[in-house]
Amino acid sequence: MVWLNIVLNRLVWLVPTLLGLLAIVFVLSRVVPIDPARLAAGDNASPEQVAAVRHSLGFDRPLPEQFLRYVAAVARGDFGTSLFTQQPIADDLAARLPATLELTLVAIVLAAAIGIPLGVVCGLRRNSWLDHVLRVVTVSGLAVASFWFAMQLQFLFSMKLAWLPLSGQIEGFPPEHVTGLMIVDALLTGDTEALRSAVRHIVLPAITLALPAAATVVRFTRNGVIGVISSPSVAYQTAMGYPRRLIVWKYVLRMAVTATVTQLGLIFGILLAGAVVVETVFDWPGIGAYAVRSILQSDYNAIMGFTLWAGAIFVAVNLLVDLLQAAIDPRGAR
Amino acid sequence: MSDILTVADLTLGFRTEAGPARVLDRVRLSVRPGEIVGLVGESGCGKTTLARAILGTLPAEATQVGGGRIELAGSDMLGPGGGRGVRGRAVTFIPQDPFASFNPLFRIGTQIMDLMRWNSPRRDPAVRTGWYSPARRRADRAAAIAMLEAVQLPQPARILRKYPHELSGGQRQRVMIAMALLPEPRLVIADEPTTALDVTVQAQILGLLRRLAVDRGVAVLFTTHDLGAAWEICDRVVVMYAGQTAEIAPREGFFAAPRHPYTHLLLRSLPEEGRDPVGIPGSVPSPLRPPPGCRFHPRCPRASQVCTEQAPPLLGEGHLTACHHPVGGALGDTLDG
Numbered sequence: 001m002v003w004l005n006i007v008l009n010r011l012v013w014l015v016p017t018l019l020g021l022l023a024i025v026f027v028l029s030r031v032v033p034i035d036p037a038r039l040a041a042g043d044n045a046s047p048e049q050v051a052a053v054r055h056s057l058g059f060d061r062p063l064p065e066q067f068l069r070y071v072a073a074v075a076r077g078d079f080g081t082s083l084f085t086q087q088p089i090a091d092d093l094a095a096r097l098p099a100t101l102e103l104t105l106v107a108i109v110l111a112a113a114i115g116i117p118l119g120v121v122c123g124l125r126r127n128s129w130l131d132h133v134l135r136v137v138t139v140s141g142l143a144v145a146s147f148w149f150a151m152q153l154q155f156l157f158s159m160k161l162a163w164l165p166l167s168g169q170i171e172g173f174p175p176e177h178v179t180g181l182m183i184v185d186a187l188l189t190g191d192t193e194a195l196r197s198a199v200r201h202i203v204l205p206a207i208t209l210a211l212p213a214a215a216t217v218v219r220f221t222r223n224g225v226i227g228v229i230s231s232p233s234v235a236y237q238t239a240m241g242y243p244r245r246l247i248v249w250k251y252v253l254r255m256a257v258t259a260t261v262t263q264l265g266l267i268f269g270i271l272l273a274g275a276v277v278v279e280t281v282f283d284w285p286g287i288g289a290y291a292v293r294s295i296l297q298s299d300y301n302a303i304m305g306f307t308l309w310a311g312a313i314f315v316a317v318n319l320l321v322d323l324l325q326a327a328i329d330p331r332g333a334r
Numbered sequence: 335m336s337d338i339l340t341v342a343d344l345t346l347g348f349r350t351e352a353g354p355a356r357v358l359d360r361v362r363l364s365v366r367p368g369e370i371v372g373l374v375g376e377s378g379c380g381k382t383t384l385a386r387a388i389l390g391t392l393p394a395e396a397t398q399v400g401g402g403r404i405e406l407a408g409s410d411m412l413g414p415g416g417g418r419g420v421r422g423r424a425v426t427f428i429p430q431d432p433f434a435s436f437n438p439l440f441r442i443g444t445q446i447m448d449l450m451r452w453n454s455p456r457r458d459p460a461v462r463t464g465w466y467s468p469a470r471r472r473a474d475r476a477a478a479i480a481m482l483e484a485v486q487l488p489q490p491a492r493i494l495r496k497y498p499h500e501l502s503g504g505q506r507q508r509v510m511i512a513m514a515l516l517p518e519p520r521l522v523i524a525d526e527p528t529t530a531l532d533v534t535v536q537a538q539i540l541g542l543l544r545r546l547a548v549d550r551g552v553a554v555l556f557t558t559h560d561l562g563a564a565w566e567i568c569d570r571v572v573v574m575y576a577g578q579t580a581e582i583a584p585r586e587g588f589f590a591a592p593r594h595p596y597t598h599l600l601l602r603s604l605p606e607e608g609r610d611p612v613g614i615p616g617s618v619p620s621p622l623r624p625p626p627g628c629r630f631h632p633r634c635p636r637a638s639q640v641c642t643e644q645a646p647p648l649l650g651e652g653h654l655t656a657c658h659h660p661v662g663g664a665l666g667d668t669l670d671g
Contacts, residue, residue, distance in 0.1 A: 232434035241422020
């Protein structure tokens with residue numbers, strides 16, 4: 001019942017949110033001083049040819065009409081055609097989604113698996129040397145530019161030590177297509193060669209993405225634990241002789257991670273919308289790299305499609321976070 | 335019979351930003367098996383600190399023990415590892431605030447069964463792991479259901495499936511009482527168990543607590559600022575003032591013939607038919623700068639020179655008083671004498 005309410009509530013807001021997003025992106029894309037018709041027509045096109053292209057693309061219509069046409073097309077599932085790949089944007093995005101999804105999932109799992117235990121320990125041993133060390137590390141983790149960190153990793157582990165590949169998603173033949181996620185497909189088809197290659201390729205980009213995410217997780221978990229550890233329920237359980245580890249890792253943890261879960265959801269959304277820098281540095285064939293290329297080429301149908309995708313992801317992630325919160329905290333029934 | 339709980343000359347304080355606070359000063363207290371003792375005092379007199387010291391749950395880094403000892407069921411609670419293996423078994427706890435003392439995110443049943451997993455009387459104390467045999471789990475669950483019935487909660491099996499926020503304050507405190515009795519302890523420490531509840535519920539909870547404790551022969555140390563509550567359920571009363579034990583007396587003697595001037599004034603501050611309640615002038619001193627000698631002397635109508643210099647020892651047989659000039663003593667019969 002609670003879940004249904006949350007879902008309905010979010011769905012009601014979905015339409016105006018996306019419409020607003022579309023409007024903003026549309027206006028921005030039309031005020032930039034680039035003529036898409038000229039771009040599409042090519043460098044050697046005559047003014048007449050450019051005008052013809054402009055007419056065929058509908059750019060000679062009034063702006064409101066263009067916007068309405070665009071919205072109507074989107075409503076039909078038509079995000080337009082990339083000016084460069086000549087493919088429907090939806091197909092381009094769909095083709096690149098698995099790579100981004102795989103990288104994001106690995107990075108998030110890594111960030112949670114490292115960040116939550118460290119955050120709990122820091123919260124319990126507040127102001128211990130470990131807490132101080134991790135504070136420095138987490139602040140650095142958030143402050144360090146990811147392209148710089150990525151390049152340091154590449155320099156050390158790929159070029160100097162030659163332990164891991166420099167870039168790309170896989171070497172040799174990819175595994176048979178099942179889900180689109182390389183590691184999962186390799187596991188499902190028992191392709192150990194591809195599995196090894198896929199895992200080796202994902203390590204560095206996943207670490208690069210996981211570093212700031214883990215830093216955020218550590219900080220939120222630590223603060224959550226500090227807030228909960230002095231609560232009356234912990235004092236009660238201590239007085240009643242519940243074992244310390246049970247109190248901490250079951251009762252305190254669940255209360256402490258509510259804020260962390262929200263943060264993880266947001267990070268998940270950000271990464272899923274395309275880890276722009278990391279995908280570019282590691283030449284990862286995902287949505288982020290696609291977005292960068294579209295921007296550099298002024299392929300604004302693609303830019304708008306990507307933006308819409310990112311917005312939809314955020315709405316979906318918010319819904320997911322709300323549902324998770326409801327699962328964690330039964331008082332959400334209010 | 336030997337005492338289940340002995341607190342002897344316990345002096346204890348906290349490090350605070352404003353300097354050391356001496357919250358407890360040579361406190362004495364004892365509880366015999368099966369006895370219900372009321373620990374009475376105003377807010378800030380140190381009774382909750384004393385309860386937490388007995389349970390061994392004071393924050394170790396801020397607490398300074400100045401002297402004395404706490405012995406509970408034969409264990410030294412101030413010693414190394416103080417109270418481990420005792421807490422939750424020989425001694426259990428009923429908290430002041432049944433609203434905040436449950437973890438809001440877990441079902442009542444989960445919280446009870448986690449207690450039983452570790453502190454059930456059916457648990458073999460030699461086993462150090464959390465192994466929970468299905469047979470013991472069944473027995474513990476049956477005991478939990480029976481205990482929830484004993485605290486007069488309808489449909490106990492349904493209560494186990496509920497979350498804390500789905501119960502009323504009175505229901506939650508009944509569950510707390512059930513949880514305190516489930517490990518079959520020898521002593522229950524109840525820290526103002528009814529303060530957070532409606533007045534109408536308070537009397538029911540107190541009556542229930544007394545009846546269950548007497549039936550099972552469990553001793554109760556019951557802190558309260560409510561003399562009426564102490565009259566309702568206690569066998570013996572201990573009065574604390576500003577971290578010192580002022581008077582210890584059996585219930586009848588305490589209410590009929592209080593000897594400490596503070597107790598006297600405290601009883602006179604209760605509303606009664608035929609006269610207006612009289613307040614005690616002044617206020618409780620700060621533990622940061624307690625007055626020397628008897629801590630009550632600045633507010634005491636009987637105070638003399640000696641009261642400002644020497645803390646009075648706790649004297650007497652059965653009815654003990656820490657006062658240089660007790661009521662009914664050398665200065666005459668009445669307080670104003």
